[in-house]
Amino acid sequence: MADSTGPENHKFSLQEVLDSFRVCLSEDEHVSLERYVAGWRGLVKFMNSLGNVFTFISKDAVSKIQILVNFLNGENGSHYVTIQSMVKYELENGLVDVSKRGTHPESGCRTLLRLHRALRWLELFLERLRISKEDGKTSVMCADAYNESLSQHHPWVIRKAAGMAFCVLPGRPTFFEVMNVGSTEKVVEMLGEAVPMISKVYKITEDLYAQNNLLELP
Numbered sequence: 001m002a003d004s005t006g007p008e009n010h011k012f013s014l015q016e017v018l019d020s021f022r023v024c025l026s027e028d029e030h031v032s033l034e035r036y037v038a039g040w041r042g043l044v045k046f047m048n049s050l051g052n053v054f055t056f057i058s059k060d061a062v063s064k065i066q067i068l069v070n071f072l073n074g075e076n077g078s079h080y081v082t083i084q085s086m087v088k089y090e091l092e093n094g095l096v097d098v099s100k101r102g103t104h105p106e107s108g109c110r111t112l113l114r115l116h117r118a119l120r121w122l123e124l125f126l127e128r129l130r131i132s133k134e135d136g137k138t139s140v141m142c143a144d145a146y147n148e149s150l151s152q153h154h155p156w157v158i159r160k161a162a163g164m165a166f167c168v169l170p171g172r173p174t175f176f177e178v179m180n181v182g183s184t185e186k187v188v189e190m191l192g193e194a195v196p197m198i199s200k201v202y203k204i205t206e207d208l209y210a211q212n213n214l215l216e217l218p
């Protein structure tokens with residue numbers, strides 16, 4: 001009998017989540033917003049399964065995901081099919097606050113930029129996890145990845161709170177177990193495939209934002 005439980009109910013695997021970032025790319029390197037957002041949804045679910053201390057992080061991610069979902073389901077949804085079409089549509093129609101926050105504080109472009117910056121953190125963190133040894137500390141990997149990327153965009157108080165959350169991250173064995181991918185070898189293999197895909201999505205988005213001068217949107 002076919003599995004009728006659907007992706008929401010069957011046992012959570014990080015592999016499926018990371019797959020979203022593979023399938024969000026079309027052959028001509030357009031990035032599907034719906035699948036990008038689906039990837040983030042899965043990541044948030046994973047993060048929530050690690051404990052309540054991460055709620056302040058996931059809340060922010062969830063509200064950003066929701067903003068994008070509203071655009072996707074809204075009357076102009078056809079312009080939000082890919083990140084490329086979203087950028088074009090919002091810029092051509094003056095829907096982005098470019099230098100300071102004004103009439104469009106929650107544009108798709110600035111909202112996605114926040115997730116995009118966090119994707120760089122994810123890429124760096126997963127790569128550290130992939131090459132880590134048995135006694136590797138997830139808190140250190142996470143903090144190093146954060147300091148090298150996302151932290152540069154955060155004020156002191158957020159950096160402090162993030163640092164505290166990292167300290168209570170579960171250790172590498174628990175982390176690998178919660179991923180629900182299988183043996184350590186399997187996890188490493190899965191990460192070996194996922195990280196380059198995430199890098200690719202990151203790079204395409206980064207280039208698109210750079211070409212349109214969108215990397216510092218308020």
Ligand SMILES: CCCCCCCCCCCCC/C=C/[C@@H](O)[C@H](COP(=O)(O)O)NC(=O)CCCCCCCCCCCCCCC
Nearest residue numbers: 043044046047054056057060061114115118121142158162
């Ligand atoms: C698994 C450990 C989770 C560590 C997550 C590391 C990221 C730390 C980010 C701390 C963000 C704190 C919340 C607030 C952020 C906002 O101020 C800030 C700016 O927004 P604004 O311009 O609208 O004001 N927002 C952001 O930068 C967006 C942050 C989005 C964070 C999403 C993190 C999701 C992490 C998913 C974890 C999955 C781990 C999988 C690993 C196997």
